[in-house]
Amino acid sequence: MAALASLVWVLAGCFSAALAQAASPYPPLWEDSPEQLSDYSMEGGKYIIDPWVYTERLGLYRILLKKTATYFAKYGPENEQNLLWGLPLQFGWQYQSGRLADPTGMTNCGNGLNASLCVSVDSWWADVNYFLSVVPFLAAVDSGIIGISPNQITILPPPEDQMMFCYNVSGCQSAHPETMNRWRDFFQYMKLSSSNFDGLLKELWEAHTSSLEYPTNVFVDRYDFYSDKEANFEENWAIAVNYLAAARFPTTQNRTYSFQNALPPRVLVHTDIAPFIPDFTSLQNKVLVQLKLLGDTDRNSGSSSLILWESLMSTKLARALFLKAFEAFLETP
Template structure:
């Protein structure tokens, strides 16, 4: 199937840019990580509840930081310094959204998220921010409910956005009620995390099941946000959502180093009218290549009615297939990246 080599080439570009070991892992952390809350006591308390405002970047990234801190001990058996914690993919993606301007108000009717205005604000009109909300709130609150976080389920509350409040859940109880399937998937992940005999591969399977269930249960509520975006950016968002399903098919290890390297080839700014990969002048060749590949995968998926995804998922159930694909991705990057653009366009 011609689609498989294309998919592997694209993900090789995405996820294996260098795989270089950092001299200091803290250099790879998301923006403002060290300045964000690191424990529940860093948030204010009202009526016995820790109040978190997920519409302010430090508060939301702080929730991730607490989650990474509280789960660190469970990943010690895999590597030191929490580097192989599979939850790193969540805050690192949020950090990329922040640094690339994707958390700002796309309608430009407010100064929320802009350097010239309230640069730490997260806009409820941002499609990226809304989907990320659930990839923060659900894993975070499910961890609280599973007992990993050290507080009871009624001791934390998320503040609502300034509008569309009914689209969001704010506590363990309301998220459990509104998104039971996704919450169960995250709780399954944490339950297996607490089992000493769980392997790295087992945890990857549960993590990606929870991740994809979260997106499937929430993305339709925010289709209207695309009206605020340029056509290239809206298309990129839709394409990225589909591509995540293929990334999930191989259960890619969302560890600190790999995910950090992945960020390097994503668009470092919002796409505007006139941006057409592979001819975006202020993007690197690799960024242009990956953006083009993401679009092609989306189009193949749409043309085949997601049959390509079904075939991919079936192939990945073959014993050893995922490991072979991951190793192939690394080899492709090492030997073929300089000629990648010519390969993919031909």
């Protein structure tokens, strides 16, 4: 039981970092992002979307949240209970912390004053996020949520590594059928009058973890562009998501926002040694230590710790107890 208790607190520390941002319950530049498809440029009867520009990718989330608001209205006012909030808030933290910029230093993408909105294809975070933004959006289009046909959208490719991504419904369905199906399942379940909040959480996290399977395996070469501390953080982050998914963490707007200050506010460098990083808060330092512990535990156990955790989180009561413990952890000085 002592080992289990330790794991719970490790997870609590990790998950407090998992989903947040800074001085507003909205991602940076939220109001500057497209709110409807007509805000994008149009060519040949098609909306042209460039996901390698921060505000244009952010707009996909804004449109998704607007189009799905009616289905979450029964859970709370002002779309606050929409479970898709975790995705744009996470993306906003990546932007604000400099994690969408070119980590190679070969270009000024995301770094220069005139290129601050640029999203680099060499960024591990940007590449992984592509499959949590463009792919869910295309699945929503295919599910009828957005209200247009798939052939009315053109997704622009990055300047390099184009073959590593998909750009339309048919292409994504062919390359990533399970992920597209998982997101479609989420949207179809959302539209059912019999849907419930816990069921929505289940469908959302199944889609979320499916979205990560391909990019976290394919873009491992991006680790070479970062310090060993940041690369290890990226690996541990991807592992932690599976534990978060098993607990069906509710990614509502306010709950997501309230945990944002625990995230590392910049890219880690070689000299960063948690819990002694001077420009990080004590919570940010602590989270990094616990996240590393979770990652090491998962790797050393051959992921058997995840299997144990999934078993422990198999009931609604257990998940509620974990959430209560998690929130108590955040309130502890």
